[in-house]
Amino acid sequence: MTKPSLPQGTRDFGPEVVRKRNYIFSCIKNVFELYGFQPLETPAFENLDTLMGKYGAEGDKLIFKILNNGLDNVEKQVQIKEDFEKLLQGKSSKGLTERALRYDLTIPFARYVATNHSQMLFPFKRYQIQPVWRADRPQKGRYREFYQCDVDVVGSNSLLNEIEFCCIYHDVFSQLGIKDYTVTINHRKILIALATICGDADKMSSIASSIDKLEKIGLEKVKEELQTKGFSKKQLDLIEKYLLISGTNEEKLISLTELIGETETGNKGIEEIRKVISEKPKEQNIQLDVTLARGLNYYTGIIFEAKAPEQVKIGSISGGGRYDDLTGLFGVPNIPGVGISFGVDRIYDVMEELNLFPTTVHSGTQVLFFNLGEKESSCAFQLMQELRHKNISCELFHESVKFDKQFKYAEKKNIPYVVIIGSKELEDKTCTIKNLQKGSQENLLQHEIVTYPF
RNA sequence: GUGGCCAUAGCUCAGUUGGUUAGAGCAUCAGAUUGUGGUUCUGAGGGUCGUCGGUUCGAAACCGAUUGGUCACCCCA
Numbered sequence: 001m002t003k004p005s006l007p008q009g010t011r012d013f014g015p016e017v018v019r020k021r022n023y024i025f026s027c028i029k030n031v032f033e034l035y036g037f038q039p040l041e042t043p044a045f046e047n048l049d050t051l052m053g054k055y056g057a058e059g060d061k062l063i064f065k066i067l068n069n070g071l072d073n074v075e076k077q078v079q080i081k082e083d084f085e086k087l088l089q090g091k092s093s094k095g096l097t098e099r100a101l102r103y104d105l106t107i108p109f110a111r112y113v114a115t116n117h118s119q120m121l122f123p124f125k126r127y128q129i130q131p132v133w134r135a136d137r138p139q140k141g142r143y144r145e146f147y148q149c150d151v152d153v154v155g156s157n158s159l160l161n162e163i164e165f166c167c168i169y170h171d172v173f174s175q176l177g178i179k180d181y182t183v184t185i186n187h188r189k190i191l192i193a194l195a196t197i198c199g200d201a202d203k204m205s206s207i208a209s210s211i212d213k214l215e216k217i218g219l220e221k222v223k224e225e226l227q228t229k230g231f232s233k234k235q236l237d238l239i240e241k242y243l244l245i246s247g248t249n250e251e252k253l254i255s256l257t258e259l260i261g262e263t264e265t266g267n268k269g270i271e272e273i274r275k276v277i278s279e280k281p282k283e284q285n286i287q288l289d290v291t292l293a294r295g296l297n298y299y300t301g302i303i304f305e306a307k308a309p310e311q312v313k314i315g316s317i318s319g320g321g322r323y324d325d326l327t328g329l330f331g332v333p334n335i336p337g338v339g340i341s342f343g344v345d346r347i348y349d350v351m352e353e354l355n356l357f358p359t360t361v362h363s364g365t366q367v368l369f370f371n372l373g374e375k376e377s378s379c380a381f382q383l384m385q386e387l388r389h390k391n392i393s394c395e396l397f398h399e400s401v402k403f404d405k406q407f408k409y410a411e412k413k414n415i416p417y418v419v420i421i422g423s424k425e426l427e428d429k430t431c432t433i434k435n436l437q438k439g440s441q442e443n444l445l446q447h448e449i450v451t452y453p454f
Numbered sequence: 455g456u457g458g459c460c461a462u463a464g465c466u467c468a469g470u471u472g473g474u475u476a477g478a479g480c481a482u483c484a485g486a487u488u489g490u491g492g493u494u495c496u497g498a499g500g501g502u503c504g505u506c507g508g509u510u511c512g513a514a515a516c517c518g519a520u521u522g523g524u525c526a527c528c529c530c531a
Contacts, residue, residue, distance in 0.1 A: 005522075058529050061455080104531090132531085137455085139525060148531065209529095294530095316531060343531030372489080407491030422489060436491075 009136070009144025016362065017348075023361045024176065024344055024351070025129060028149050031171045032127040035164060037151050040126040042108040048100045054107050054329065056297055064101040064133045064144075071096065101133040105150040106298075106326070106339065113154055114330035122155030122335075129344075141314040141346050152339025154326070159275055161338050162302050162322065166280040169306055169318070172342065177356040180309035181317070184289035187273050188300050188321070190256065191293060193266025194242050197259070198235040207231075207239065208293035214243060215291065242290060249277050249288045256290065272302060300324040304340055308350045317350060318342045364393065366454050368410040371397040372422040380421045383431065383449055392454050410436060417454055421446075 006012065013021060051063055071080055083095030102108050105128045113120065129149045138144055151168065153161045166183070173181050188204075195204040210225045222243070223236055231239070238259075245255040253274055260266030273288055280286050294303045301322030308314045320340030327335045351357055367387060369380040377396060384394045395415075397406045410418050420432040431449060434441035444452070 008523085056529090062529080134530080136530075142530075146531065314531095319531070341531070346531060370489095402488075403490050404487080405491095409491095411491060418491090420489080424489080432490095434490075439491090441490085 007144070009138035009142075011143065011145075015364070019361045019364075020351075020357050021344065021348060023357065024347055025149070027175050028172055028342060028344075029127070029129065031168055031175065032149075032151050034171070035125070035151075035168060037125040037127040040109065040112065040128045041130060042102070042105070042112055042128070044131070045099045045101050046108055046111065048094070048098055050111050050330075051100050051103055051107060054298070055103060059103065062134045062136050063103050064135045065097040066099040066101065068096055068098060102130075103134060104132050105130060105148050105341065106152070109150065109152060110326040111330060113335060114327040114332040117327070117332055117335065120155075123153050123161075124155055125151075125153045127151045141349060143345055146343065146345040149342040149344055150339055151341075152337050154335055154337035156338075157336050159272060162272075162276050163279045165304065165320065165338070165340050166276065166284065166286060168340070169304075170281045170284045173306070176347070176351065178309065178347070178350060178354070180311075182307045183284070183286045184292050184305050184307070185273065185276065185286060185302055186289055186292040187269035187302050189265040189269030190260065190273075190290065193260035193263040193269065194239065196263050196265065198231070198238055203231075205297060211239065211243060211291050212293035219243060245290050249286075252288050252290065276302060294319060294321060298323045298326055298329075301338065308346065309354070312350050312353050314346055314349055316343070317346045362414055365395050365413060365415045366392050367394040367417045367419055368406070368413075368415045369394060369396040369419045370403070370406050370421065371400045372420070373400050376400075376421050376423065376426055379426055379446075380419065383419070383421070383446060386450050387454075390450055407436075419449070 045066060048063075048065065052060055055063075070076075073080075079095060083093040086093045087096055109126065109128060113124070127150060129147065131145055131147050133145050136142065136144060151165070169181075169183050173179075191208050192201055192204050195201045195207055198207070206229055207226070210222050210229065213225075214222050219240070223240065226236060226239060242259060245252050245259070247255070253270055256266070256270055261270065277286060277288065289305075292303060292305055294305065299321040301324065303321035304319060305316055306318035308317045318340055320338070322336070322338035324336045325333060326337055327333070367384075369377075369384050371377045371380065377400065380396055384396050387394050397409065407418070409415075416436055418434045418436060420434065425431050425443075425446075429446050430443050431446050432441055432443050433449070433452060
């Protein structure tokens with residue numbers, strides 16, 4: 001018998017942890033509902049076709065594929081061997097895998113909208129809280145199975161949505177007690193404009209993936225990387241000028257206008273950023289960050305990122321943006337959308353590290369009835385059921401053992417009250433209620449227990 | 455996918471340039487305490503030193519391989 005172990009990058013969640021996670025989920029869910037979003041769930045796995053090619057080349061590699069059943073079928077052996085050869089050459093083969101675990105919630109949502117759009121009411125506002133899987137190598141703050149909480153609006157071009165998402169960030173984080181988070185925004189059109197003045201709008205994602213690293217590796221390294229990618233001196237100068245844009249949001253917008261204001265796309269991007277920044281909640285600090293790029297290539301408008309407080313070295317805890325034509329990939333054009341996604345597992349780590357969970361999330365059983373013999377415990381059982389019907393959660397200790405054990409059980413489970421019914425109490429129809437925190441106890445008639453303020 | 459570090463009791467870790475029977479703290483169990491927990495004291499159980507091979511009179515320690523964990527890179531929540 002070998003010891004069983006968990007697959008890499010997955011975790012069990014014990015009772016305490018589940019309580020804390022549920023606290024985060026319900027908090028986020030409440031905010032979503034408050035803004036008029038509706039719940040949606042999609043299957044854990046999709047057809048491989050639905051997912052492939054949506055996340056870029058790197059993303060495709062990280063999709064968890066599911067091996068088809070029946071590969072040991074002797075009649076299909078020749079075909080299967082051929083398919084396997086294809087796989088060895090790096091091509092994906094439907095003969096071996098036709099399903100895969102969901103990689104995010106956005107693409108399954110797009111698939112849902114594409115298949116149901118004729119019956120849907122637009123704008124459609126949905127939230128979705130489910131696990132996703134990535135065949136990544138795990139490290140700190142990074143798991144192979146983790147939850148995402150997505151909120152999206154589809155069927156609306158209004159910037160009102162972006163402004164609402166700023167409000168949602170504010171509401172969620174302040175309710176959870178996370179204070180020093182930062183929200184940064186940028187606009188894909190600004191990045192496209194940068195690529196355009198460099199002479200090649202198609203180079204946008206290439207430029208973006210390099211400048212996204214600015215904070216991490218520094219200006220010189222970014223320039224080096226761009227140079228090896230084949231950008232000219234003149235282009236590098238423009239990009240450097242762009243990267244050096246700094247100051248307040250307003251100052252940045254002015255510098256941006258000077259640099260890319262002549263392009264139509266650039267101007268549009270600048271105007272949209274300006275509008276969102278001016279209408280966001282006043283007390284909220286949102287920074288325009290021209291280096292924010294975000295990898296997912298379906299974004300076309302404003303993009304968001306929320307980072308954990310500096311002291312917790314965990315980085316991004318939420319991200320999102322606008323996509324003009326998400327369902328176009330599934331043959332349904334002209335349905336725009338915008339959404340953001342919260343990483344609950346990382347938010348959990350942040351809250352754990354900063355000690356932000358309220359003590360009330362621990363509460364489970366409220367009352368433990370001691371088991372002091374057969375007759376005593378059957379009397380206790382009946383009283384316990386009465387309390388349960390009053391919506392007070394109780395337990396009766398499972399066997400008649402000495403006090404010591406029963407007390408320790410209550411203590412370890414953080415149960416605040418114990419009820420003692422022994423031979424004495426049985427005889428004069430009373431029960432002893434002890435408050436474990438205070439150490440005080442009182443004796444009352446058994447029928448009075450239902451009115452006791454536990 | 456690429457690279458660094460680590461692996462000793464249920465957990466966290468000691469273990470001297472290789473040398474008798476591998477240790478500590480915490481946790482667990484029992485007793486002090488037969489109707490009152492947390493504290494204290496006493497005692498007990500618990501290990502193929504990740505696995506396989508090599509060097510050696512002798513390996514937890516040195517070498518090689520392998521597996522698992524972890525951190526970083528790529529990328530990302």
